[in-house]
Structures are given as C-alpha cells and as structure tokens.
Amino acid sequence: MEIWNRHFECMERTELKRVQSERIRETVERVYFNVPYYRSKMQEAGLGPESIQSTDDLHKLPFTTKQDLRDNYPFGLFAVPMSEIVRVHASSGTTGKPTVVGYSRRDIATWSEVMARTLTCAGANRNDFIHVAYGYGLFTGGLGLHYGGEKIGASVIPVSGGNTARQLQLMRDFGSTVLACTPSYALFLAEAIEETGISLDALKLRVGVFGAEPWTENMRKEIEKKLRIKAIDIYGLSEVIGPGVASECLAQNGLHISEDHFYPEIIDPETLEILPEGKIGELVFTTITKEGLPLIRYRTRDLTRLYYEKCSCGRTMVRMEKCLGRSDDMLIIRGVNLFPSQVESVLLEMSEIKPHYMLIVDRVNNLDTVELQVEVDDAFFQDKISQLEALRQKIQNNLESTLGISIRVTLVEPKSIERSESKAKRVIDKRIY
C-alpha cells in the first residue's frame, strides 16, 4: 500500500508527540498574541502562552464551539491579517449566519497535503481519473478533493454535484476511476446506472471516497456491490480544514487522523472530561499548524472513539472509528447541516403559527427528505382551504430561502405533536445509519 508522506504518517509515536507539542506551543502563542478572543479567554482562565508546553497541558485550555465562531462572525477568529488570507469558505449556518473559515497560502498547501494523504490512503495515484461530484463553491467538499487530486498528480474531473445524466456520461467517456461524493449520492448514482442500463464493464471505477454525512456499514456494502468498487470513508469539517482531517486506508478499519496537523481528544460531552483510548465520546480538535483560523479544542459534536495501535497498513497515525452520531441535535440533510433551532426561528418570525413542530427525516430513493409538521392555531384558522394552502406555501418558502433546503410542510392538528415540560422531541429521523 502506498503512503503519501511516510515521514509523518508512519512516525514513531514518541517522536510524533514531540512534533505535536512543539506545534501546539507555536499555535497557542500565535492565537494568544493575534486573536483577542482567545487571549481574553486564556487570561480569564489565568493562562499565558507559557502555560502550555506540550500536549499534556492542552486540557488546561477552554473549549471552542460553533457558537464562538458565530459570535465572532465573519472574521473575528482569524489569526492573520486579511492580506494573508487567500481563500474563504463557509458552511450553512443558523438563521442566515454561516460559519466562515479562512485559509492562508500555507493552509491551502496543508489542506492539499492532507487530501493527498486521504486519496493515497484510498489507493489513488497519478494514473487515476478523479471524478469530483462534491459541490464546488463555499462548501469545502469540491475544492478540497480537487486540490488533493492535483497534488498527487491525478487527472481531476471537477463535475460538481447534480445533473446525473451528465455525471454518468463523463464517468463512462472519461473513464473515471475514483468517485468522490456523499455516500447517499453514490447510491443514487448506482441506481441511475442500473436504470439507464449502462454496463458496469463500460465503467472503470475502482474506488470511492465518501464523506460529509454519516453512513452505515450496510450502505458501504451496497455501494461496493452495486458499483463494484472499494468504498472508503473520509472525514472532515470545514472549521478544522474541510475534507482531509481523517481517512480510512484500504484496511477499512478506522480513519487515520492527520495528527501532525490536527490534534484529537475525546471528551465526555456532559462532564467535559477527557476520556481514555477506546471510550466513546465527543471528538475535539486543536489545529496545530493552521494560520488563518487556528482552533483550540474545537468541539466537533461528532461521537466516536480513538485507537492508537499501529495499523496493518503501516501508518502510526491514530485511528478514529466511523462517526457514531452527534452529541447535539444537528441533522445532515444531503450534506447540508440543519439544526432544529433554525427551523424554529423561521417559525417564530411568522405570526400566523405557534412554533409547535416536528421534523421528520427520511431517505427516499437514497435521497434525504424532510417533512415539517406544524400545528394550525385557532387564532389563525378561518375555515378556508385556500388560506391554509397559502400558509403552507408561505412556511415552505420562508424555510427554503433561509435554510437553503427544501422542506415539505404539512399542517397538523394541535394535539398531534407531543407536549413536554422539559425538552420536547422535535425530530424523528427514520434514516437507517
């Protein structure tokens, strides 16, 4: 099995710890002097840059959350002057405010490096045609795969998402060998191939790198069978860098984290204590080489566990298990992040309805669907069908324009949605992971 950067990816762990500690020291010093937000948080905790000497001291630092990014929207947490920022990405955010990330020239190089590792992990090389069907744009998926593909010298086909007929045509005519997209879109493409009657022999696909949403072992088996490929799980989040944070190797036994760039911890999401190896908890990252947007102990809200044992592929980088869920209520709908609170705030802005609602998420023909059930209120109900239909349409339009995903709205009777004194159940997710 090929390894892109043997020096780091197979580094002896005591040596790796030395590298990580040195990089953590540099990062902490940088954020302390360049980001007022981090400085004041550290001062509040009675810490200075000298308080953090190695990975063992990291636990002293406070956590960073998505809310902190929002509070400092758009560029408040950037650690370099804007003149040093060469790229900005953003992920869909709550009520119109996206989470913004910035990259220095070196960050882009780092991102290409870790994506090159990811693709090499999946067995791709300079002879491959990489079919990138992740969206290009503010979303990090498309460009992340793109730069990694170019870095390893492969031929990159920047198809982006959508237009299935064209996807299939190019895949066949160009002889794509590596498919990069969300796992649900891979299944969708597999079924489209079946329907159009294209023979798998006419395609040259041999491996897929799939991420940006949770998926099950069963989905993996189905994709592998239907497309006759090896399906590799990749992991990343735009706050940390985008795709490239971690990737499975061909052993398909956990995802190798590029620990020389992103230092992982697992914490108990309730007590916030650090958990030992093998225990399931929330994944937390400290970026230890990033310049544009360094993050200190960033809570990903993804649940998983870590294994430090050396992999059969020869890599020593820690492995994380396939994500097992979330420690918050975020949903991922066709790769787009959605919090129930976002839906709630759209409803709260409408005087005609009360925010009693239920979100029902399902997967139909391998594509995620969301239905929103909203209660009809006595105060608004005036017995005209046209008025109720207009209300339904209005809610649907408001949701789509604010959240960027289409949600089917159904009006329901008041008592259909369970009332609860404590935290109401707002989501029924029927998808099987």
Added chain:
Amino acid sequence: MIIHQLSVFLENKSGRLTEVLEALGQENVRITALSVADTSEFGILRLIVSDPEKARALLRERMFTVNITEVISIMTSNEAKHFAKVLKILSDLDISIEYTYAYSIGDKSIIILRCSNTEEAIRALKDHELDLLKASDLFRI
C-alpha cells in the same frame, strides 16, 4: 339571520371525524347539517349544531383547532332554477361564494352559503323575498 357554523380542522387520518362526533354526542349536541372539504393532507369539517358555543368549548378542551364562522341559509324549492336565482342575485352584487353545501327534504332544498359579505347577502336575499332561515328554524324542519 346569521348562522354560527362550527369549523374544525382535521388531519386526513382515519377515526378523526368519529372522535369529533363522539365528543359532541356525549354532551347531546345535535347536528342539522355537515360537510367536509378536503385536500390530500387535511380537511375542514363544517357543522351546524344546536349549541355552537358549547360545542366549540367542548372541542377546544379536546385540543381540536376549531372556530365559529358566519354563514347564511336559505330554503328554496329543489328545482335547479331556484338555486340558480339565488346565486345570480349574489353575483350581480359582486358577492362571491366561498363555499356552499345543501341538502333537501321532500321538494325543499336547504342551502348553506358562506359569502364574502354576509350582511349584504342577507339584505339582498331579503329584498328578493327569499326564505332565509335562522339557526333555530333549521332544527324545526
């Protein structure tokens, strides 16, 4: 001449109509007219009952979305031309009909109308000496 009609929002789920009628039945509410307007996902049940205020309170207690709507009712011969005449009077005055339902007894038709302007509709129909009914009349027929 204004009749207070009960309107109930219903999801298209089996058993919902039964629940409404059973609730009303427990308190001896009588029903003289009923209609259901439906779409693929929900329906609106419209009822003329003996005590609309009481019926509304009853249903609200049981968490139904319910309101009282003003409608008018006319008794005519069951010949189509008489119904047509009623509609013509209203349309000549630009009064639109939001919905209507009717039933007949013998050779008489009882028509229930929801108009864009109830007061004006009553005045016009009275002027044409049509037989407007009160709620209490409906329970005597």
